[in-house]
Amino acid sequence: MINARLARVVRVLQENPDIQELVVDMDGGGECAAVCYPPLTGSVQPGEEVIVNTTAVDLKLGSGGRHFVIWALPRTRQSGRMRGHIMKMRYSPMQACTGSFEEDPANRAAIDAFTGLAGMPVIICELHSMVAPAVCGFAGKVAYIMTDGAALPIAMSRTVRQLKASGFVDATITAGHAFGGDLEAVNVHSALVAAKAVAQCDAAVVAMGPGIVGTGTRYGFSGIEQGWIADAANRMGGRPIIVPRLSRLDPRPRHQVVSHHTLTVLRDVCCTPVTCVMASDMEPEFAKGARTRLADAASRGGHCLAYAPGREGLERAVAEQLELSTMGRGPGEEPEFFLTCVAAGDYARTMVMSEKE
Numbered sequence: 001m002i003n004a005r006l007a008r009v010v011r012v013l014q015e016n017p018d019i020q021e022l023v024v025d026m027d028g029g030g031e032c033a034a035v036c037y038p039p040l041t042g043s044v045q046p047g048e049e050v051i052v053n054t055t056a057v058d059l060k061l062g063s064g065g066r067h068f069v070i071w072a073l074p075r076t077r078q079s080g081r082m083r084g085h086i087m088k089m090r091y092s093p094m095q096a097c098t099g100s101f102e103e104d105p106a107n108r109a110a111i112d113a114f115t116g117l118a119g120m121p122v123i124i125c126e127l128h129s130m131v132a133p134a135v136c137g138f139a140g141k142v143a144y145i146m147t148d149g150a151a152l153p154i155a156m157s158r159t160v161r162q163l164k165a166s167g168f169v170d171a172t173i174t175a176g177h178a179f180g181g182d183l184e185a186v187n188v189h190s191a192l193v194a195a196k197a198v199a200q201c202d203a204a205v206v207a208m209g210p211g212i213v214g215t216g217t218r219y220g221f222s223g224i225e226q227g228w229i230a231d232a233a234n235r236m237g238g239r240p241i242i243v244p245r246l247s248r249l250d251p252r253p254r255h256q257v258v259s260h261h262t263l264t265v266l267r268d269v270c271c272t273p274v275t276c277v278m279a280s281d282m283e284p285e286f287a288k289g290a291r292t293r294l295a296d297a298a299s300r301g302g303h304c305l306a307y308a309p310g311r312e313g314l315e316r317a318v319a320e321q322l323e324l325s326t327m328g329r330g331p332g333e334e335p336e337f338f339l340t341c342v343a344a345g346d347y348a349r350t351m352v353m354s355e356k357e
Helices: 104-115 128-138 159-168 189-197 222-235 260-269 283-301 311-319 335-356
Strands: 004-016 021-027 031-036 049-053 065-073 121-124 144-147 171-175 183-185 204-207 240-244 275-279 305-307
Touching: 004 031, 004 204, 021 121, 031 049, 104 189, 121 183, 121 222, 121 335, 128 144, 128 159, 128 204, 128 311, 128 335, 144 189, 171 189, 183 189, 189 204, 189 305, 204 335, 222 240, 222 260, 240 260, 240 335, 260 283, 275 335, 283 305, 283 335, 305 335, 311 335
Parallel strands: 031 065, 121 204, 121 240, 144 171, 144 204, 171 183, 240 275, 275 305
Antiparallel strands: 004 021, 004 049, 021 031, 049 065
């Protein structure tokens, strides 16, 4: 079930062709934040009445905790640009015809010529907040592949807009039911083909969009996708790099030092060997505890634990004024989290430079 209510648009706070951030009045019940995706519903203007999905706010959720415009009144029809025939969010009221790079004749020759990733590093993150520091650590021609494990519209990500504007990301690819990237892909395997053969990038960063689903149980979290994405990269001839989720301030014990999510992925989910990267310039005592936990999980799965510096790339991200925040905390509060994300990118960059030399 969804909850929905009538609202009136009060102000448009920010907008671009793909997203509008709004303030709406809830039928006389007070002002609150809302989001409109013009490619789905058309744009809205102050004074217009809209129907909004209020479910996440009614549940007091942090992830997805805003109202979302479903329809604008008194509009009686909406016509959009059709691209190809591939639908995303299929068989739902919001299914959209996005097309896909696979069905574009212009890409057919590159797809047919693809024989493998040829050692391309694939940096696999659990959280969207890992993307910016990982990309800054790589500092080369990189594609961001957004999975459908959390937010589906890539327009929801201010981080991606910043990375594109700053030149840190060369191509965005939305896989599965995620949509709105430079290239649309039917699945992650195909998105990796797009990154290598069509976008011709040296590396790919794979992560879900903003938000994550977690239940506090061993397997009940959407970040478990790290495991099967790593297997896909291996099977396709790439070199998967797992970014571990580290924290010193998370109030939940299961996420402290090394998240149980990372340990589950390494111990129980990855079927092929991966490289898990830690920052070599973390605070020594924290690093010792994290290394002990990761080394145990890595040894059980036959994985490799590697090290790379993170501080230089993190300084680069801060200098570019990129949005750096995880669970509401920044690099000053969670230095190890961000240093390790950057280190994964730096490690991938070293791999690429070694191959080119």
